[in-house]
Amino acid sequence: MAKVTIIGATGNVGSFAAHTISEIPHVTDMLLMGRPGREEFLEGCCRDMADSFAARGTQMRLAHSTRVADVEGSDVIICTSGMPRQVGQDRNDLAFENAKMVAETAEIVGERAPDALLFMVTNPVDVMTAVALKYSGLEPRQVFGLGTHLDSMRLKALIAEYFKVHVSEVHTRIIGEHGESMVPLWSATTIGGIQICNLPTFSGLPHREMMDTVRSSGQFIIKNKGATVYGPGEAIATLVRTILGDENRILTVSSYIRSEVNGIGDVCIGVPARINRKGVFPVPIKLADREVTGFAASVEKIRTITADVTEKLEQCR
Ligand SMILES: NC(=O)c1ccc[n+]([C@@H]2O[C@H](COP(=O)([O-])OP(=O)(O)OC[C@H]3O[C@@H](n4cnc5c(N)ncnc54)[C@H](O)[C@@H]3O)[C@@H](O)[C@H]2O)c1
Numbered sequence: 001m002a003k004v005t006i007i008g009a010t011g012n013v014g015s016f017a018a019h020t021i022s023e024i025p026h027v028t029d030m031l032l033m034g035r036p037g038r039e040e041f042l043e044g045c046c047r048d049m050a051d052s053f054a055a056r057g058t059q060m061r062l063a064h065s066t067r068v069a070d071v072e073g074s075d076v077i078i079c080t081s082g083m084p085r086q087v088g089q090d091r092n093d094l095a096f097e098n099a100k101m102v103a104e105t106a107e108i109v110g111e112r113a114p115d116a117l118l119f120m121v122t123n124p125v126d127v128m129t130a131v132a133l134k135y136s137g138l139e140p141r142q143v144f145g146l147g148t149h150l151d152s153m154r155l156k157a158l159i160a161e162y163f164k165v166h167v168s169e170v171h172t173r174i175i176g177e178h179g180e181s182m183v184p185l186w187s188a189t190t191i192g193g194i195q196i197c198n199l200p201t202f203s204g205l206p207h208r209e210m211m212d213t214v215r216s217s218g219q220f221i222i223k224n225k226g227a228t229v230y231g232p233g234e235a236i237a238t239l240v241r242t243i244l245g246d247e248n249r250i251l252t253v254s255s256y257i258r259s260e261v262n263g264i265g266d267v268c269i270g271v272p273a274r275i276n277r278k279g280v281f282p283v284p285i286k287l288a289d290r291e292v293t294g295f296a297a298s299v300e301k302i303r304t305i306t307a308d309v310t311e312k313l314e315q316c317r
């Protein structure tokens with residue numbers, strides 16, 4: 001039995017995520033939240049969703065609101081509100097504008113729903129996770145972001161296609177920034193449980209091209225259809241299912257690390273974490289030398305942007 005709130009439910013990602021989450025059996029209540037002035041649109045969303053529930057036989061209480069204070073009683077709060085990037089923009093270009101909204105929202109969430117898990121989707125997601133953690137006052141296990149889970153899914157699909165195997169046979173991870181400096185962990189990539197470097201065909205794998213495709217996927221989709229929706233929506237639902245099912249799966253999300261990755265820490269960034277009903281728990285790992293160099297650079301980049309945004313936020317408060 002759980003209540004899930006989606007802040008930004010009138011947007012592209014929020015509205016599709018609401019629909020995918022409505023298929024999770026643990027969810028008994030869903031609150032769709034939008035900005036003041038969007039009441040009619042939210043009513044329309046609820047009515048439309050109720051029609052789909054009727055077709056599927058889903059039984060769920062559905063409500064809408066434009067007051068963030070109504071998050072009270074939520075088990076999971078997903079923040080998808082904020083500006084998306086336009087063609088040619090980097091996700092980090094959105095940092096300060098979205099941080100203002102995230103800080104304000106997170107403060108209210110911290111006051112009204114101190115036991116909830118706060119799940120950030122808004123970009124740049126690693127920086128927004130840090131801002132949400134700071135301003136909500138919640139514990140690090142309670143605040144996390146979609147991180148490199150979506151990038152890991154994208155890479156997994158490309159590897160499965162290359163080796164002509166089902167995606168469930170592929171385990172792989174991308175860590176670091178959900179952005180240009182992301183780092184693939186080839187050392188942690190397996191197919192059918194066999195390390196990828198022990199497969200003779202590995203030498204022909206177009207690593208660089210695959211990572212170029214993953215890095216540019218968001219931009220490609222935005223250019224062609226305006227927004228990325230289905231991938232993020234399904235990725236969000238996977239995380240919510242993992243939490244509410246208390247599944248203890250290890251997924252790669254943006255989380256506050258102290259020193260879990262080769263002693264590197266004090267940043268919110270994409271890392272493997274065990275996820276259950278209590279929240280998100282980064283798994284201590286030791287990376288190969290080449291991977292550490294890439295990860296350290298990614299951490300440095302995110303730490304610098306986070307510090308800059310936080311300083312600017314403090315100045316305008
Ligand atoms: N982390 C990821 O993997 C991932 C994936 C997809 C999208 N995103 C991010 O999610 C966010 C939403 O993307 P979208 O395509 O749904 O955008 P969208 O424009 O369709 O929706 C944005 C929503 O946020 C609301 N909003 C915008 N500015 C706001 C503000 N200042 N205060 C309150 N609400 C505000 C809008 O009313 C709307 O409901 C973007 O930041 C986007 O980059 C992240």
Ligand SMILES: O=C(O)C[C@H](O)C(=O)O
Pocket residue numbers: 084085091123150217218219228232
């Ligand atoms: O690329 C974007 O801006 C949206 C999202 O982060 C994505 O990777 O799909």
